[in-house]
Amino acid sequence: LFKQKFLVIIYINYGFSHFGALLNGILLPKSLKPFRKRDLDLSWALQCWTKGDLELFICILKLSNKKSLLNGEFTVNLLYVPSELSLEDMTTDSLKGKFMVTHCNCNGYVKCECHIPSLKLNYTYVMWLNFINGATFLQSPLMSLKPINVVKPEPPLNLRIEMIDKGELKICWSNPVMTPYPLQYEVKFSGNVTQNAWQKKIHFRSAHVADSLVGSSYWVQVRCKSLHGPGFWSDWSTPYNLNTEDVIYFPPKILTSVGSNVSFHCIYNDKNKMILSKKIVWWLNLAEEIPASQYTLVNDHVSKVTLFNVNETKPRGKFFYNALFCCNQNKECHHRYAELYVVDVNINITCETDGNLTKMICRWSANTNKLPAGSSLQLKYYRNSIYCSDFPSIPSKSEAKECHLQRNQYYECTFEPLHLYSGYTMWIEIKHLLGTLESPPTCVIPKHVEKPFPPTNIKAEIARNAGVLNVSWTNQAFPNSDLKFQIQYSVDRKDISWKVSEFSAAPTRSAIIKVLDLCVVYIVQVRCSRLDGLGYWSDWSKSVHTVVKDIKAPLRGPEFWRVINEDPERKQKNVTLLWKPLMKNHSLCSVSRYIVKHHTSENKSWTDSVANGTTYTFSWTKHVHTITVLAVNSVGASSVNFNLTLSQQMSTVNIVQSLSAYPVNSSCVILSWTLSPPMHVVTSFVIEWKNLNEEKEIKWIRTAPNISKYYIYDHFILIEKYQFRLYPIFLEGVGIRNIFLSFSERSEKQNDAGFYVILPIVISSSLLLLGTLLISHQRMKKLFWEDVPNPKNCSWAQGVNFQKRMDIL
Secondary structure, three states: OEEOOOEEEOOOOOOHHHHHHHHHOOOOOOOOEEOOOOOOOOOEEEEEEEEOOOOEEEEEEEEOOHHHOOOOOOEEEEEEEEEOOOHHHOOHHHHOOOOEEEEOEEEOOOEEEEEEEOOOOOOEEEEEEEEEEOOEEEEOOOEEEOHHHHEEOOOOEEEEEEEOOOOOEEEEEEOOOOOOOOEEEEEEEEOOOOOOEEEEEEOOOEEEOOHHHOOOEEEEEEEEEEOOOOOOOOOOOOOEEEEOOOEEEEOOEEEEEOOOOEEEEEEEEEOOEEOOHHHEEEEEOOOEEOOHHHEEEOOOOEEEEEEOOOOOOOOEOOEOOEEEEEEEOOOOEOOOOEEEEEEOOOOOEEEEEOOOOOOEEEEEOOOHHHOOOOOEEEEEEEEOOOEOOOOOOOOOOOEEEOOEEOOOOOEEEEEOOOOOOEOEEEEEEEEEOOEEEEOOOEEEOHHHHEOOOOOEEEEEEEOOOOOEEEEEEEOOOOOOOOEEEEEEEEEOOOOOOOEEEEEOOOOOOEEEEEOOOOOOOEEEEEEEEEOOOOOOOOOOOOOEEOOOOOOOOOOEOOOEEEEEEEEOOOOEEEEEEEEOOOOHHHHOOOOOEEEEEEEEOOOOEEEEEEOOOOEEEEEEOOOEEEEEEEEEOOOOEOOEOOEEEEEOOHHHOOOEEEEEEEEEEOOEEEEEEEEOOOOOOEEEEEEEEEEOOOOOOOEEEEEOOOOOEEEEEOOOOOOOOEEEEEEEEEOOEEOOOEEEEOOOOHHHHOOOOOHHHHHHHHHHHHHHHHHHHHHHHHHHHHHHHOOOOOHHHOHHHOOOOHHHHHHHO
């Protein structure tokens, strides 16, 4: 503090004799005339400090008395020179021409504020003030200081109350940001913000709360300044209400992970009366009383409860925590409660290195809906020089990796470039105002999590002769590694059912797979992975489809039948052949056309070709006409075929004595027949059936010659009339048919086969029911009369004949 035209309040090194020499070297503008002391005596106060963020130097200039008031408009400038030299080493030449000017903003004529930005904290600043009022000029004495020595910190943050092991309370706080030196503190307690308070200085970031304050309500504020050397006290912090008048929890909120053990403390002050800790009970969510075995009596007034191996918190509406209540022995609980947030930190991190071995993508998923509001997730990692430890742990040094949320709700992080054989230890950090949680670490070696590119140029075909599926492929550019392959294949249909075959080594990049059906289209895909089992399978290759090719000539020709239509006018018979398409296991694999061979009794032969369709019509004019139908594909014609001989003479042979049809249900009919001793060898039977109420084609089927009963499966309407025909087939021709109409005669001739099974059951059940009724009647009669006295023993009943009455009953 000094007075020489100015009142300066600042920590400075004066050195007036040296300053005088320096000042003489600084020339004033010629147009300005300096004041003389006798002209005007000005008295101002100057206060300067460095702001807490260490980015700005502030000077406040205030008027000390009304005599110093300047008339009219005036300008105030702050001139300064930062120098690495100490004050003793400075010279006029080192300062000349290097000073900088900052304009001061004046609020009226009472207060001015000057700012110096972009500070160099450890430089020595030489500065002075200039007042300019018109053509007059006034300069303050020179001053010097270091910004680091006049820092005014920001006030302390996050005031809170905590409890130490013995149940004592303390006020704690956090340092303001950007304080590159130790601090000292002043703590102020007051019953009311506007009332007188008492203060105490301390060197730690906490202050003990006296027992006399427990059970009362006080306001607490803290300020700070540099512990050593000059500096300014910060402003007072935001007042914190230290209220222990009812129930107080320590800590009021806890964030922890699944499986942890957590403890809460409680002080219960009921109507200004402290409840003894031994009379305190704890409840969880007001629904479950915590066992007393989990209580600890810290002192006479502090109760502690410990929860072991806690489970994940289940959200309940808008609440993402469990509430712990401190209650008295009468189970009276205060409305205040402590909050427990339990988070499942078992987050699985998976990584894949691409086929080029140039980048690694790591993925992880977390259910953010179960995290407390305000939580943030960050992937942290540390790269070891070589490999991974058997039991990875979280190191003290780490780096953060930027990850992006994908549409599938997974986060993705990319590591590029890569160190293929380094061990990357990774974990997820969950940050919240209540604390930080970390997932269990995992260690990944990029070379061991390779995911190769899928094979390309896939080719698949069915081998004609071997009857197998041949698959071949090529690999994309890949480092020298032994690979194994998987081939998945399926019949191309709506419901695909994949089958997978694995090949440990395939140096020729091909494989052979046995398949059952050679006449279908197969879908084939291939993928690969490292032979040693490390890393991942590649994606499946693009699908390829096999082409159906004929393997052999058809194994046999189709079964066929004839329908004869007589034309009386032309006196001829038209024969229509009907056959069923060959199954693929008989056609091997397709049929391009059919050939109908004719041979007559006059030893004439010819063939006709049927390209499309399964019917063929011709005129039957000769007594005997033999037909054979062949199936043809790209390989050849069938060698085993069915023959049918048409003979007018054999069409009169009748060996079927009876024919009956019995419906089992709407989808099955039993057709049975009896035969007379045949004169000719029967090679097969043909059954025809038709709904006479519909104009549909006749349905037919060929059966074996050694049966007399056949189950026909079709859709039958039992109330409608059907026609069934049975034809015996001989080598010489087709015998006469036997016809059965409808199902109306089955009740007269022979009941349904099921009737003979049901009838005995119905008779037996009726007899059993009748016997049960008789036995029940006798038991009821006995029970009813058991307690009734014998009327013969009554005096009024002497001489009465009761037997006759009993007979009536």
